[in-house]
Amino acid sequence: MRWYIGRRLLQVIPVFLGATLLLYALVFLRPGDPVAALGGERGLPEAVQEQIRERYNLDKPFLVQYLLFLKGVFTLDFGVDFRGREIVDVIAGAFPVTIQLAVMALIIEAVFGIGLGLVAGLRKGGIFDGSVLVISLLVIAVPTFVIGFVLQFLLGVKAGLFPVTVGRDPNFESLLLPAIVLAAASFAYVLRLTRTSVAENLSADYVRTARARGLTRSRVTGRHVLRNSLIPVVTFLGGDLGGLMAGAIVTEGIFNINGVGGTLYQAITRGENVTVVSLTTVLVIVYILANLLVDLLYAALDPRIRYA
Amino acid sequence: MTTQIPLTGQEPETQGAAPRATDQPLLEIRDLEVAFSTGAGEVKAVRGANLTVYPGQSVAIVGESGSGKSTTAHAIIDLLPGTGKVTGGSIMFDGRELVGVGRKTMEDLRGREIGLVPQDPMSNLNPVWRIGTQVEEALKANGFQGTKAERRERVAGLLAEAGLKDTERRARQYPHEFSGGMRQRSLIAIGLAARPKLLIADEPTSALDVTVQRQILDHLETLTSELGTAVLFITHDLGLAAERAEHLVVMFKGRVVESGPARQILTSPQHPYTQRLVASAPSLSARRIEEAREAGVESVELLAQHADADVEKVRSEDAVVVAKNLTKIFKIRGSRPGASTDFKAVDDVSFTLGRGRTLALVGESGSGKSTAANMVLGLLEPTSGSVEFDGVDVARLSAKEQFAFRRRVQPVFQNPYGSLDPMMSIFRSIEEPLRLHKVGSAKEREARVRELLDMVALPESAMRRYPNELSGGQRQRIAIARALALKPELIVLDEAVSALDVLVQAQILELLGDLQRDLGLSYLFITHDLAVVRQIADTVVVMQDGRVVEHASTDEVFEHPKEQYTQDLLAAIPGRDLDLGLVPPAV
Numbered sequence: 001m002r003w004y005i006g007r008r009l010l011q012v013i014p015v016f017l018g019a020t021l022l023l024y025a026l027v028f029l030r031p032g033d034p035v036a037a038l039g040g041e042r043g044l045p046e047a048v049q050e051q052i053r054e055r056y057n058l059d060k061p062f063l064v065q066y067l068l069f070l071k072g073v074f075t076l077d078f079g080v081d082f083r084g085r086e087i088v089d090v091i092a093g094a095f096p097v098t099i100q101l102a103v104m105a106l107i108i109e110a111v112f113g114i115g116l117g118l119v120a121g122l123r124k125g126g127i128f129d130g131s132v133l134v135i136s137l138l139v140i141a142v143p144t145f146v147i148g149f150v151l152q153f154l155l156g157v158k159a160g161l162f163p164v165t166v167g168r169d170p171n172f173e174s175l176l177l178p179a180i181v182l183a184a185a186s187f188a189y190v191l192r193l194t195r196t197s198v199a200e201n202l203s204a205d206y207v208r209t210a211r212a213r214g215l216t217r218s219r220v221t222g223r224h225v226l227r228n229s230l231i232p233v234v235t236f237l238g239g240d241l242g243g244l245m246a247g248a249i250v251t252e253g254i255f256n257i258n259g260v261g262g263t264l265y266q267a268i269t270r271g272e273n274v275t276v277v278s279l280t281t282v283l284v285i286v287y288i289l290a291n292l293l294v295d296l297l298y299a300a301l302d303p304r305i306r307y308a
Numbered sequence: 309m310t311t312q313i314p315l316t317g318q319e320p321e322t323q324g325a326a327p328r329a330t331d332q333p334l335l336e337i338r339d340l341e342v343a344f345s346t347g348a349g350e351v352k353a354v355r356g357a358n359l360t361v362y363p364g365q366s367v368a369i370v371g372e373s374g375s376g377k378s379t380t381a382h383a384i385i386d387l388l389p390g391t392g393k394v395t396g397g398s399i400m401f402d403g404r405e406l407v408g409v410g411r412k413t414m415e416d417l418r419g420r421e422i423g424l425v426p427q428d429p430m431s432n433l434n435p436v437w438r439i440g441t442q443v444e445e446a447l448k449a450n451g452f453q454g455t456k457a458e459r460r461e462r463v464a465g466l467l468a469e470a471g472l473k474d475t476e477r478r479a480r481q482y483p484h485e486f487s488g489g490m491r492q493r494s495l496i497a498i499g500l501a502a503r504p505k506l507l508i509a510d511e512p513t514s515a516l517d518v519t520v521q522r523q524i525l526d527h528l529e530t531l532t533s534e535l536g537t538a539v540l541f542i543t544h545d546l547g548l549a550a551e552r553a554e555h556l557v558v559m560f561k562g563r564v565v566e567s568g569p570a571r572q573i574l575t576s577p578q579h580p581y582t583q584r585l586v587a588s589a590p591s592l593s594a595r596r597i598e599e600a601r602e603a604g605v606e607s608v609e610l611l612a613q614h615a616d617a618d619v620e621k622v623r624s625e626d627a628v629v630v631a632k633n634l635t636k637i638f639k640i641r642g643s644r645p646g647a648s649t650d651f652k653a654v655d656d657v658s659f660t661l662g663r664g665r666t667l668a669l670v671g672e673s674g675s676g677k678s679t680a681a682n683m684v685l686g687l688l689e690p691t692s693g694s695v696e697f698d699g700v701d702v703a704r705l706s707a708k709e710q711f712a713f714r715r716r717v718q719p720v721f722q723n724p725y726g727s728l729d730p731m732m733s734i735f736r737s738i739e740e741p742l743r744l745h746k747v748g749s750a751k752e753r754e755a756r757v758r759e760l761l762d763m764v765a766l767p768e769s770a771m772r773r774y775p776n777e778l779s780g781g782q783r784q785r786i787a788i789a790r791a792l793a794l795k796p797e798l799i800v801l802d803e804a805v806s807a808l809d810v811l812v813q814a815q816i817l818e819l820l821g822d823l824q825r826d827l828g829l830s831y832l833f834i835t836h837d838l839a840v841v842r843q844i845a846d847t848v849v850v851m852q853d854g855r856v857v858e859h860a861s862t863d864e865v866f867e868h869p870k871e872q873y874t875q876d877l878l879a880a881i882p883g884r885d886l887d888l889g890l891v892p893p894a895v
Binding site for chain 2: 203
């Protein structure tokens with residue numbers, strides 16, 4: 001087990017370096033000069049442009065820029081953006097609300113996806129199974145922004161059950177509806193995955209053997225069907241946490257949340273490369289950590305993994 | 309040792325056919341009907357089966373796959389798979405009717421009254437729970453009163469009883485840390501945990517090596533007779549059934565075609581199907597040949613292949629394959645980085661296969677026989693030593709030479725379900741090697757496929773069909789036809805008949821014999837089943853832990869085995885000590 005964790009931690013290093021290098025290259029090799037764009041139609045004087053380039057290390061070779069950026073990551077000093085804000089502050093302002101939103105969405109999709117998927121899998125072919133499948137197909141087929149606007153209008157504006165927008169002061173209540181919208185698509189996938197996995201496990205030999213030794217149905221389901229079925233679901237959920245944070249951009253737009261999505265979008269349109277890379281790097285780190293967690297959870301669920 | 313008890317120790321007739329008069333039957337199945345509903349309607353798997361088991365008695369249901377034997381067993385404990393349903397008849401257990409009782413009653417009955425030892429030890433233990441936990445479940449579910457510590461102790465006791473050692477530690481391990489035999493022992497411990505009156509043993513050892521199989525069956529037999537448990541064996545192996553059970557029930561296509569005391573069924577089978585079964589059970593074939601000899605029967609079919617089998621006669625210039633000091637070492641990744649260890653899968657193995665002859669590589673799992681075969685096929689490179697095919701070193705072929713070599717050497721693998729592409733029609737599967745090697749025009753290739761199908765005794769109409777529409781035996785015929793397509797000189801048969809039912813197995817072996825006579829093929833036959841070897845091989849190489857322990861002609865090995873290991877292997881073939889009525893093969 002120690003070696004398993006150790007190996008996983010070591011694997012984080014090349015993944016992190018590779019991902020950030022790629023990001024940095026993509027952003028900085030894209031066409032257009034951000035400094036020239038700063039000046040708008042008239043343009044900035046040469047001297048000022050030079051000064052800005054020097055300040056943001058844009059005059060140095062690509063690899064040097066990248067290494068300086070890495071140094072910044074490790075010293076938690078990302079520098080300042082074009083408007084003079086500390087990028088660390090930008091990150092600190094954007095991430096908490098997005099993380100809260102993503103975690104809430106993750107919990108919603110896990111609880112309902114696994115719960116309904118389990119029941120559907122146990123009663124495969126029944127009415128419940130059929131209707132749940134149709135609903136999940138609908139949720140997958142309809143784009144997030146449609147679901148978002150429809151729910152916002154019906155539950156927020158018409159019924160008044162939820163706050164319509166989140167705004168400056170996010171809390172659990174105001175984030176609940178956005179979290180449900182964000183969770184919708186993944187919930188359908190979790191449900192389908194759980195259902196298939198449960199149905200498959202139900203016909204496994206060891207389940208029959210467990211029943212043959214006299215275990216009651218609920219014990220067989222809980223101990224032998226569910227635990228084994230969760231292994232692929234956990235993998236999906238871990239990968240999805242990253243996806244939820246990146247995918248929040250649409251939901252954040254609908255509900256007026258000042259999270260990572262909005263900030264990132266603005267940074268991209270303004271050509272603030274340093275901000276874009278910094279935010280994305282944090283996303284990469286979150287993604288890596290989530291997957292590390294999945295690997296550990298995986299090992300807890302499946303003893304065979306620990307020794308592989 | 310204990311294996312002869314049912315037949316020679318006591319009088320089986322009085323026990324089996326005319327049971328103790330005072331005894332109530334423990335299990336009585338009358339006119340049982342089981343059906344599976346499919347899209348195309350109901351398919352009847354069991355049609356009017358009758359069966360009686362008395363307390364403490366051992367009864368075996370014998371039949372091939374699809375005969376309804378497992379379905380009957382699962383119907384008893386209401387664990388029919390999928391859409392299976394009992395549609396008629398009755399199952400009386402200990403004076404109670406089991407058909408139609410509720411879920412709760414059945415849950416109470418399972419484990420406590422009727423135990424199950426399932427077929428495949430690899431898939432029947434949940435991989436994510438400790439062995440001890442799974443045994444403990446059986447105790448808890450069946451009303452074992454006691455503290456946690458008492459339960460633990462009982463679990464260790466049960467595992468020890470099933471023949472496991474160091475049980476305290478073993479109970480804390482996971483299934484993947486157990487060998488197949490150890491898993492099967494754990495399953496026996498689970499099956500007997502709550503001391504049921506009846507134990508259903510569904511092919512309990514068919515997935516295990518013969519020597520392990522023998523140990524486990526011996527143990528199970530001792531254990532159940534000590535506990536007074538009645539045993540219902542389900543098996544496809546007539547030899548094993550006759551050796552282990554007092555009473556046999558032969559099932560065929562969902563019907564019980566014959567039932568009676570084991571010895572009576574073996575010596576004078578009445579139903580034509582049973583006669584065929586007795587005639588072709590490979591585990592009995594060794595015995596059959598001996599009896600034929602004693603009776604002076606000069607049956608060509610039985611003896612021709614072995615008549616002039618003599619290693620000395622194979623002159624070196626006639627050799628197709630010469631393996632010299634073959635060694636293969638694998639690196640095994642350790643539990644931590646850099647801790648890899650060497651594993652010698654094949655260790656200094658030498659043999660010579662003569663042209664037009666059959667050499668059998670025999671061994672249990674892990675003996676290195678398949679690794680050796682892969683080196684002969686040129687699929688693995690030997691660590692040291694060499695394989696010469698027709699005087700040329702297989703490992704040193706250029707890409708072009710290797711292509712030509714593939715044409716002359718063809719494999720047939722164990723699993724006919726896995727070795728045919730389900731998306732390809734039979735025609736395309738057989739034609740593929742011809743197309744690949746650019747043999748003939750499209751017309752000529754089609755003619756060749758027809759010819760090949762004819763050779764393996766399949767109708768031309770099979771050409772347009774797909775693998776899933778064919779039976780296991782038919783698929784293996786296709787695999788053989790495909791191997792023959794390029795007119796090879798050597799065919800490597802890796803467990804080619806192991807997955808097949810006995811009757812089909814006999815047919816395929818006969819087909820292989822005919823093809824060898826007609827086409828002058830050489831076979832390298834890889835198998836774990838010594839019983840099959842006697843039917844087909846001229847020379848036998850017995851392997852153990854990567855080394856050759858015995859290398860001699862087939863008759864020599866069977867009649868005068870020199871090594872202890874070979875003797876153990878031979879002794880482990882079920883049914884070797886049985887008396888047998890020689891029935892003319894009706895195949």
